[in-house]
Amino acid sequence: MNTRKALVSGLALCAALATSASAETEMGIVVKIGGIPWFNAMEQGILERAEELGVSAEMIGPTSADPALQVRAIEDLIARGVDVIGVVPNDEAALEPVLTKARDAGIVVIAHEGPGLDNVDWNFELASAKGFGEAHAELLCANAEKPGSYAVYVGSLTVPLHNAWADAGVAWMGENCPELTLVGERYGVAESVDDSRSTTLDLIAANEDLRGILAFGSQGPIGAGRAIDERRLTGQVHVMGPFSPGQGRQLVQDGVIAGGYMWNPAEAGRVFVTLGNMLVEGAEVAEGTEIEGLGVVSPDAETRNIITDNLLEINADTVDGLAEQGL
Amino acid sequence: MRKLLSSHTVEARLFAVLLLMVVGLSLATDTFLTVANLTSLLNNNSVNLIWAVGLLVVLVAGGIDISFAVAASVVQYLTAQILGYVGGGNWVLGFLIAGSIGLGLGLINAALIHGFKIVSIVITIATFNAFFGLLMFFTKGRSIYTLPDWWVDRIFLFEYQSASGVWSELHLSVAVMVACLVATAFFINRTTTGRQLYAFGDNPEGARRAGINIALMQAIAFGWCGLMAGIGGLMQVNIAKEVVPNALYGRELDVLAAVVLGGARLGGGKGTVFGCVLGVLFVAITQNGLNLLGVSPFAFQMIIGATILVAISTSNVKIDLSSWFKPKSGQQSRRVDQ
Incomplete structure (x- = not known):
């Protein structure tokens, strides 16, 4: 089973490597689990935003919500030498060592729904x-x-x-x-x-x-x-x-x-790419910085958290559109 | 009278406790003894009761089934898929499909238990995991919200609006529940096969020597339980109006506790439909009463657990007392191994 998974992800990696140009900023975003509506919407946001900014980004969704699978996916991304790793953690503590490794390799690390993570450049939340x-x-x-x-x-x-x-x-x-x-x-x-x-x-x-x-x-x-x-x-x-x-x-x-x-998972996907691109280009996130999708932020430099309230209202007018996205 | 009491001590005891609770709650709140509350108690517990009588037949035959609630989820999913495939369907088709898939899943349990000669708890724990695993694998955890109209529309057997404007009604599921109760009671009490189930549950080896077909007994007991699981699953969709793969996960223990509380013996050979009804209602009325009395939800589990404990242990005290009146050899040792 594990060998097969490794083979499959290996193949996927080769395919991804073959298609991406060498100079372009590359991002990999590891989410909790693949194939569910929430993360399908996130993937859509990631791909859309990547196309707009002209960077290459992909989402990796493990087959089950297992921290070990996330660790392996992140290790693969480090080996590939991507510029940005994004993660929506299943278990914060289990990811700390591999995220340290990523940052030591000079990779920008961004998390979402991981307010307790230490080894990240930033963690962002769309809702407090x-x-x-x-x-x-x-x-x-x-x-x-x-x-x-x-x-x-x-x-x-x-x-x-x-x-x-x-x-x-x-x-x-x-x-x-x-x-x-x-x-x-x-x-x-x-x-x-x-x-x-x-x-x-x-x-x-x-x-x-x-x-x-x-x-x-x-x-x-x-x-x-x-x-x-x-x-x-x-x-x-x-x-x-x-x-x-x-x-x-x-x-x-x-x-x-x-x-x-x-909160909108597609928006979270877009923020991953926007923020990743900013950090790769050397921009600083400080009090009052405006980030598309998050608005004007007041980051907490101590805990590395950017917490915002970008809530999406579900009501009689919006419910159909949201349901159509499969949410 | 004493004979009836001594042969159904648990039921009699529970009935008395239940009566006390009903009187107590009627006095303590002005909301318990209302048409609206009593009808919603029946509506809410009809599915549990359908499952309870299915499980009762398995317990009477000396087995146990952990897998029926998850089997009901499988039935819901497959029924929804098949109905989508045939383009709608109706209640008759719904009952046929859900009933036969449930029956089929029950027969799988029976075949494994009889074929490999393994105790039923081990097999049904395995099938519980297998059914749930397969369900999650094929559905990827996705719920179904668009179902045929006939399946999710409410059918009222009775509606009534009180002077203060509160509506009360009884749903179709209550009628189905009553039908399942009557059918099960008739089956286990009035048919030869039903009496053979008791004999088989009480003493499998004796039953075998008396010429009872063991394989058939297992198939009937687990098949009946599967059938009830299927029908219960069908009715649960009518109430919840959606199919969620893990919605019924864990319900098996609630039902099992209620059935055993109602006097069905885990060792087999003992248990009545009336006891099942009492067991399910006992747990339901306890929960309902706590809500109506406004007791802190943090204390719910504790109180329900304690009530079950008291009900079960005092009913055993009574059994010991009654055995003093009519000392019978063998009765004591059987109590010990249960």
Whole structure:
């Protein structure tokens, strides 16, 4: 199996080498896993932007979300002598040694969704935990009839990112929207359509003044939306949260899901190439630098993080376009 | 009466506890004993109940099946593909396709268990992984959201709007669940084959010597479980309105716990459909009650676990007491090896 994989990637490398011109800037971006809609969209962004800038860039998606496969892919890129390596890490700690090796070889290293990585030139994020949670809370406050109550769902009570979103959202609600009160802390049901559906039915039964559900976790908005549709409370109870546009399309159009935010993987792909090209050309990233796709940034030189809030709203107008991209 | 109680101690005990919970929740909340809440409890648990009676037949026959929930996912995917291929279909075709694929997957389990003479838990853990692995490989984890209209449209058996404007309704899945319950109860209680399953589960060697066809027993038990997995999978799509490859992963343990709680013995030869219903409802009402009472979700797992533990251990205390009334040789030793 491993030999075969090595052979296949070897062949792919030869093909790539044969086609790329020698002087051109070369980039390789290793993502978590290949073949899923999220990273297909990212690949599209990478290829488009590379063509616009006249550089050569390719995305490498391992067959499974395995840090060891990412390490091997990065080693191949180092051996090939590319100018830029981009990575969306599966496991930050597992990548540190090979990224050190890449930087020692003079290669620019850029990461996305890897805020804890040390051996990178820059890590960029299109959404901050605080901004993401607050954006959803604002949406809730704008839609829900007041006074009333709302509930918060997370993927599980132990998922750090979801709970950070929930913390930010709840804090914002407390300060800016006190007429809506939180019921029952938070429910760890949002990775399952069935669980979030039956919890929503229970909460509707228990709280007559329930006006909204802030659902973090990919299945939460869908399950909660189905329950509200079932109880025929569309327009009285609103759901918001991040979800897959293809999955939630109908519910958004029916007005059950008020909306949600995500970040655009295609945009992340474009930023990889833009930022990589800038760094190869010797540009510095500092306070106030404008980077296409990220806007004016304020990087943290200490942790090497560039955190921005470039959220993409999913609503009745945008959902079809996003679903068509296969997201 | 005492005979009925002593032969169905677990069921009687659980029934009493359940009754207490229902009375308690009706007094503690004004939302539990409402048409809307009771109908949604039935709607939400119909699929679990369909699977529970399928698993019951396997447990009665002395086996165990870990693979049925994942098998139901496989059924959903293949059914969606076949329906897409024939261009739509209808409920009859849906039941035929889902039922036969489920049956087929169950028969694979039976053939492996009988053919290689390996205990069912090992085989079904293997097929659990094989089914799930193949599903993930061929689907690449992709979900299907566009399904035929007849499959995802809600069919109401009953709808009612209360004075305060709250809608309650019963879905098609509840009717299918009742049909599966009745069919299973009739099959295991009233047919010769059904009684042979109990005999086989209680004492396989004795059953074999009495001339019962062992291969047939395995095929019927696992085939029935597969059939129910398929029908449950079909109905789950009607509720969730989508096919997600890993949506049912892990449900097998919830169902297994509920069935065993309802008095089915892991060693075989014991278990009733009524017990299954009680077991599933017990877990469901506990969860529903916690939500209605507004208990912190952080405490849910702890309370549900503790309730199951109390229910199971007290039902064993009762068994020991009842065996004092009618001391029977052999009964004690059988309890020990379960």
